[in-house]
Amino acid sequence: MADSRFAAGEMVLLTSQKGKTWLVRAGEGSFSSHLGNVDLNDVVGREEGECLETTQGAKVFLFRPSLTDYIFKLKRKTQIIYPKDIGAFLVYGDIRPGDVVLESGIGSGALTLALLRAVGPEGKVVSVEKRPEFAQLARRHIERFFGGPPLNHELVVGDIESVPVRCTADRVVLDVPEPWHAVGPVSEHLRTGGLLLSWSPNVGQVQLVYKELKAHGYANVTTFELLKRNWKIDERRARPEDRMVAHTGFITVAKKIVRTSGEAPPTIRDPEAPVPK
Ligand SMILES: C[S@@+](CC[C@H](N)C(=O)[O-])C[C@H]1O[C@@H](n2cnc3c(N)ncnc32)[C@H](O)[C@@H]1O
Known part of the structure; x- marks a missing residue:
């Protein structure tokens, strides 16, 4: 199984308890927001779902961003x-x-x-x-x-x-x-x-x-x-x-499709649509 700990340089989605998110990189500088600061070196080696405390005592969770994120x-x-x-x-x-x-x-x-x-x-x-x-x-x-x-x-x-x-x-x-x-x-x-x-x-x-x-x-x-x-x-x-x-x-x-002479190309019925009675 792949190591699930954050490696240096990996993207991390910092997530506040209220669900606000920030995209940062593990091990690259520090993160600051209205919630305080976090040293991003502290993210390296942590597991997904762990949280860090900011300088103002707020908790931020560590997630890997999905493609949608x-x-x-x-x-x-x-x-x-x-x-x-x-x-x-x-x-x-x-x-x-x-x-x-x-x-x-x-x-x-x-x-x-x-x-x-x-x-x-x-x-x-x-x-x-x-x-x-x-x-x-x-x-x-x-x-x-x-x-x-x-x-x-x-x-x-x-x-x-x-x-x-x-x-x-x-x-x-x-x-x-x-x-x-x-x-x-x-x-x-x-x-x-x-x-x-x-x-x-x-x-x-x-x-x-x-x-x-x-x-x-x-x-x-x-x-x-x-x-x-x-x-x-x-x-x-x-x-x-x-x-x-x-x-x-x-x-x-x-x-x-290949063109056939004179024949109108078919349109298939949507297989997801209900069949009319
Ligand atoms: C709505 S954006 C595409 C968004 C993209 N699918 C995405 O998910 O981020 C439309 C793009 O088509 C480009 N575009 C418009 N007409 C074009 C053309 N004739 N040939 C190539 N690109 C064109 C525009 O410059 C613009 O970047």
Whole structure:
């Protein structure tokens, strides 16, 4: 079993008793907040869940950040894909170890982090980003998370509608404002049988993507959104939280197939939807 103690240089999520969190590195300087100071050398060698006392006597717990924790600590210069939607991309996009994923744009890198983990060292993520400053920001976020530049990542600065990319992808993932313009160009890089996923906040965008997918012979075009509602559960209460993020965006998934003359491509029934009587 791997040693569960914090090593020097590891990321640590300091967590107050009220649930406020700070991302720091074990053994690197000191942490100060309204709760007082903690010498971060004292974190090295501790176990997850142990707590330290600040100079003002407050307790801070030591946790390893999950990918979700890390994503919400990113310096966000763009809208990001939320973890609930990231999960859907990975599962409904059937993204597997060893896959080659062509992605655009990279934004703050939230989705890219999950894609890189999902495809693993045998796979590859090629990210195309138009704006150099976002490419640079995302690269920083990714390198901090993985402890250096991941070997399974290629970042191309350019416009997904025109930049030359050298890859044949198993999956294409689009999170750009006008994804319908990208469907044609990226389809040249997607293998037959591969899936294209697109994320858009507005339904008008989704319809334009749908038209392009149909024009390029995609099958099984499905669109959905996911709503995540947390609940308050304790000894006295068991009810939904008063507030939630009601809408993030729509996810469209489609399969690239060989074109057959005259035949309309099929649309399968959603296996999760109840069968009509
Ligand atoms: C909403 S952000 C992507 C957020 C990202 N998925 C994440 O989870 O952090 C959209 C990105 O697409 C980039 N973009 C817009 N149009 C583009 C294009 N035609 N080609 C490449 N990148 C583009 C923008 O610069 C921006 O960084």
